[in-house]
Amino acid sequence: GAVVSQHPSRVICKSGTSVKIECRSLDFQATTMFWYRQFPKQSLMLMATSNEGSKATYEQGVEKDKFLINHASLTLSTLTVTSAHPEDSSFYICSARDVEEPSTDTQYFGPGTRLTVL
Amino acid sequence: AQKITQTQPGMFVQEKEAVTLDCTYDTSDPSYGLFWYKQPSSGEMIFLIYQGSYDQQNATEGRYSLNFQKARKSANLVISASQLGDSAMYFCAMRDLLGGSNYKLTFGKGTLLTVNP
Numbered sequence: 661g662a663v664v665s666q667h668p669s670r671v672i673c674k675s676g677t678s679v680k681i682e683c684r685s686l687d688f689q690a691t692t693m694f695w696y697r698q699f700p701k702q703s704l705m706l707m708a709t710s711n712e713g714s715k716a717t718y719e720q721g722v723e724k725d726k727f728l729i730n731h732a733s734l735t736l737s738t739l740t741v742t743s744a745h746p747e748d749s750s751f752y753i754c755s756a757r758d759v760e761e762p763s764t765d766t767q768y769f770g771p772g773t774r775l776t777v778l
Numbered sequence: 779a780q781k782i783t784q785t786q787p788g789m790f791v792q793e794k795e796a797v798t799l800d801c802t803y804d805t806s807d808p809s810y811g812l813f814w815y816k817q818p819s820s821g822e823m824i825f826l827i828y829q830g831s832y833d834q835q836n837a838t839e840g841r842y843s844l845n846f847q848k849a850r851k852s853a854n855l856v857i858s859a860s861q862l863g864d865s866a867m868y869f870c871a872m873r874d875l876l877g878g879s880n881y882k883l884t885f886g887k888g889t890l891l892t893v894n895p
Contacts, residue, residue, distance in 0.1 A: 769823035
């Protein structure tokens with residue numbers, strides 16, 4: 661199957677700093693990538709849809725100025741958590757849609773990034 | 779709006795036995811896709827199996843099969859010959875295939891499967 665990487669896997673930062681998380685599709689092109697947030701023992705919550713070369717589409721209630729998304733190439737999307745606070749601590753996971761699978765549009769997920777804000 | 783319901787918060791199964799994880803869905807879209815993902819404690823989401831709404835046959839992938847009953851709007855995952863490594867959270871998800879939702883997935887709340895030796 662298609663491989664998606666995510667970096668870093670774990671990050672601890674101080675309150676007020678910004679953190680960038682990278683999501684890469686390693687062996688396929690992804691015109692669309694998705695960013696999710698997951699709290700312990702809960703399901704995934706979609707934050708935003710990232711389309712290559714255009715602005716991201718944010719879900720209702722997600723602050724776009726706080727969670728900056730950039731999708732500059734067909735294999736890379738980044739999520740920057742600006743001025744992070746302890747309530748932003750969570751598991752962030754990205755996925756990428758394989759354009760070579762138009763019949764299913766299966767999303768392949770990265771391994772996730774655990775963010776802890778002190 | 780699409781909705782996925784997984785009514786089993788937790789399930790237990792004996793090693794080597796089969797287990798069925800339930801998933802029901804609700805949608806007004808005529809064309810949609812159903813997915814199952816596995817999330818072990820490490821956190822990554824592993825794609826298991828896909829079923830299209832117009833597929834005539836139930837999907838199978840190795841030990842995984844999808845019991846798709848369109849009229850009942852159910853898409854249960856069947857895992858045969860359970861292994862200890864199958865212990866994980868399992869999510870059912872759906873996406874409409876018309877592209878109107880920008881390819882978004884709707885997830886259920888998940889079922890935590892524990893395989894006992």
